[in-house]
Amino acid sequence: xxxxxxxxxLLEGHLAIGQWISLPSPPVAELVSGFxxxxxxxxxxHGPAGxxxxxxxxxxxxxxxxxxxxxxxxxxxxFIKKALDRGGYGVVVPMVNTAAHATAAxxxxxxxxxxxxxxxxxxxxxxxxxxxxxVAHWNQQVxxxxxxxxxxxxxxAESIAAVPGVDVLFVGPNDLSATLGVFRQFEHxxxxxxxxxxxxxxxxxxxxxxxxxxxxxxALVQIDRGFRFVSVASDTRMLAAATAAAYxxxxxxxxxxxxx
Numbered sequence: 273x274x275x276x277x278x279x280x281x282l283l284e285g286h287l288a289i290g291q292w293i294s295l296p297s298p299p300v301a302e303l304v305s306g307f308x309x310x311x312x313x314x315x316x317x318h319g320p321a322g323x324x325x326x327x328x329x330x331x332x333x334x335x336x337x338x339x340x341x342x343x344x345x346x347x348x349x350x351f352i353k354k355a356l357d358r359g360g361y362g363v364v365v366p367m368v369n370t371a372a373h374a375t376a377a378x379x380x381x382x383x384x385x386x387x388x389x390x391x392x393x394x395x396x397x398x399x400x401x402x403x404x405x406x407v408a409h410w411n412q413q414v415x416x417x418x419x420x421x422x423x424x425x426x427x428x429a430e431s432i433a434a435v436p437g438v439d440v441l442f443v444g445p446n447d448l449s450a451t452l453g454v455f456r457q458f459e460h461x462x463x464x465x466x467x468x469x470x471x472x473x474x475x476x477x478x479x480x481x482x483x484x485x486x487x488x489x490x491a492l493v494q495i496d497r498g499f500r501f502v503s504v505a506s507d508t509r510m511l512a513a514a515t516a517a518a519y520x521x522x523x524x525x526x527x528x529x530x531x532x
Contacts, residue, residue, distance in 0.1 A: 274361070274413065275413065276339060276361045276362065276413040276414070276415055277310070277337060277339055278290075278310050278311045278339040278341075278361070278362070278415060279339075279361075279362070279413060279414075279415045279439060281310060282415075282439060282440070282480040282500060282501060285500075286500070287310075287495060287500050287501075287502065288310040288311060288480070288500065288501050288502075289309055289310055289311075289491065289502050289503075289504060290309040290310050290311035290312050290313065290338070290339075290341075290502075290503060290504070291304070291309060291312060291313070291503050291504045291505055291506060291507070291510070292312075292313050292315050292343075292484070292503055292505070292506035292507065293312050293313065293314045293315060293319070293329060293506070293507050294315045294318070294319045294506045294507055294508045295319070295507050295508060296319060296320050296321035296322075296325045296329075297329070298325070298328045298329050298331065298332035299332070300507055301314070301329045301332045301333055302332040302333070304507060305332070305333045305336045305338040306336065309338060309504075310338070310339060311338060311339040311340075311341050312333065312338055312339075312340060312341065313341045313342065313343050313364055313503070314326050314329050314330070314340065314341070314342045314343070314360070315343045315506075316342055316343055316344055316345055316351075316355065317343045317344065317345045317346070317364075317366055319343075323354050323358060326342060326355070326358050326360075327358040327359065327395060330342075330358055330359040330360060330395075331359070331395075339361050339362070339415070340359060340360050340361055341360055341361060341362045341363065341364060341415065341417070342355035342356075342358065342360040342362075342363055342364070343363070343364035343365075343366065344363050344364070344365060344366070345366075346366065346367070347365050347366070347367065347368060347373055347376060347377050347380075348380075349376075349379075349380035349388060349389070352365070352377065352380040352381055352389070353380065353389055353390055356381065356389065356396060356414070357392065357394035357395065357396050358394070358395060358396070359395045359396050360396075361413065361414065361415060362381075362414055362415025362416060362417060362439075363377070363381055363414075363415075363416065363417065364417040364419060364442065365377040365416070365417065365418055365419060366419045366421065366444070367419065367421060367422065367425075367447075368418035368419055368420060368425060368432060369420075369422055369424040369425045369428060370424070370425075370428050370431070370432070371428060371431040371432050371434065371435050373418075373432075374418050374432045374435040374438050375435050377416055377418060377438075378416050378435060378436070378437030378438060381414050381416050381437075382410070382411045382414060382437065383407050383410055383411055386411050386437070387411070387437075391403070391407060415439050415440070416437055416438055416439050416440070417439060417440040417442050417482065417501070418432060418438050418440065418441055418442065419442045419443075419444050419447075420432065420441055420442065420443060420444070420448070420470050421443070421444030421446075421447035421448045421451070422447065422448065422451045423451045423452055423466070425448075426448070426466040426469055426470060429441065429469050429470045429472075429473035429474075430473045430476065430477075432473070433473040433474055433476065433477035433479050434477050438479060439479060439480060440474075440479060440480045440481070440482045440501045441470055441473065441474045441479055441480075441481055441482065442481075442482035442483065442484075442501065443467055443470055443481070443482065443483040443484070443499075444484065445458060445463075445483065445484055446484075448463065448466060448467075449463050452466060467483075471497070471498050471499070475498070480500045480501045481498060481499050481500060481501070482499060482500070482501030482502065482503075483499045483501075483502060483503070484503045485502055485503060485504055485505065486505065486509075487504065487505050487509075487513070488504055491503075491504045
């Protein structure tokens, strides 16, 4: 049976660093997963990938030490079941606003008697060949990441963090700042107080605090702040940044040549 290395790192108090896969492209995941991050999240909420493509992206990561995680479209047991059956080692569940929402997410991710996940011979259990072993160990290995991204979720951060089976409280900066009325004003006191409350709730209940950073520099800032499950960026943002930097350097170089 596999060991969820990212979950193990978090349980031991270590960092777990990764990024989002937004493009519906197995080759992109195959390329990116060779760079030594701890995990990749395949975005099936805002990303365009359907379930067959999600499975192919997970398959493209096979043979690496990178943990495949999937952000589901919503807090629905059908979505969570499909994501895990495709071979994800855990799920990112958006818009978890209450302890009841968190309890439902955990239940959907785990087999009975701890949860309600249906049992079937899918890719996750080698199409049923490893089903008994998979079911026996799964509940201890699955990683449940709850996104706190509304004002309501901040008010309920402590009770959400107290739910057994929740592993990570993950801050969604864009949605959280938007619902607080300070969209992308990440230094605004209201936003910073909200993030601090989530951080403190996670620490109090021995859960890992997580956040989406805007790049490598910001990731280091967030790590210093106390976050342990940190997304550096997304494939699209990194591609755009590298492309912009390359062409800006070329344009700047050509301008200097003209002046000389």
